[in-house]
Amino acid sequence: MNVGKQIEEGLLTKNPVAVQLLGLCTALAVTTSLLNGLGMGLCVLVVLTLSNGLLSALGPYLPERIHMVSAVVVTASLGGVADLIVQAFFPDLAGNLGLFLPLMAVTCVLLSGAGVYAYENGVASAVLEGLCRGLGYTLVLVLVGVIRELLGKGSFGEGLLNSGRGFQVFPAQFAAGGLVHPVGGFLVLACVIAAVQGFLARPKKAARRKETVRR
């Protein structure tokens, strides 16, 4: 179990959204604000962690033939429970997420790779993997959500910070309203993915340059 490597892979080098391009549907649709991005991200984080742990613990008792079906059943059930809990205790968030809240189950199945990692590794490692991948997902969603909310509405943390009112960074009439629309989601997410890819490509170049200098 290599904790550092797992964290680095989940958050950056194998980030589920920015590098593996998984769960894009929800990543594009719900990220209109910090609240929505964070809410969706945390839901996925919790469901992913629980389902990974559970599948890893159940793994030895399940015949290999039904591994994939079991992963889908367990993850989707946990997603369903999370959906109900959000609807009951965070009705505003549930209203914002709308259709994409029940879609969380699908996102979780995708992000966990139908439990492949969980079945092949111990419980602790699987839980950590779920946690890291969930965090990586949340990170991208929060980033995209903050950018779209800030540039699209001129506000920050509406519905979450400053007792629900959020902070108006600049007047809404100067904001690029298009960024809150679906097209803005594509644009911002593309920029974030490009930035991450650029960042991942950069250190290699630097290392190569150092090598040539040494020579």
Added chain:
Amino acid sequence: MEKDERKAERSRFPKLPEFPRRQDEPLPPGERADIRNEKSFLRLTGILCLLCAVCGLLLGLANLLTEDRIAENQGSRNMGVLEEVLPYGGNYQEIRYSGGDPTIEAVYEAPEAGWVFQVSPAGSFSGRLTLMVGVDVDGVVNGVAVTDSGETEDLGLRASEPEFRNQFTGKTAAVQLEADGGDIAAISGATITSQAVCAAVNSALAAAAELG
């Protein structure tokens, strides 16, 4: 006689090759090679059934625990909208609407004050548009609110802004957009949505006339 014929028929086709078994890979312990092997099949089905039953139980339990709260949330959200379009102070009674207008989905009566109509007009721009229209006993529109819509933000969704909604307050006869000869200013860029809202208000006014 018949059997022989069938045998002859069958023998005319070449025998299909046996499905190649992978000999190199050892099967996982406890597994049989063939899914049709009864014992293995029953075991797989049994385990999967058990897993599904447990998951179903979990979901059912979660539903049982959250059901009341979700209904309460929905109710309080609806109550807020009802108060907005026709202030009454609670105690709205849902009554059955027996008129012929299919776009009217529900009617809430505030005795001696008026009615609130939940209307989903035909011809909204995208998806379902649901509005609450409050009409008082004299047949005057008191307020309009959008409760559910698939309209585009900044265009059709501006139908939920007060500048547009308040135009309907005080109307007694059928409303029309300025473009159609009426006096309702449409939302620029969202004429279709504006027309749908007008249609909803007209439906509500007609239904109120029937009831009152």
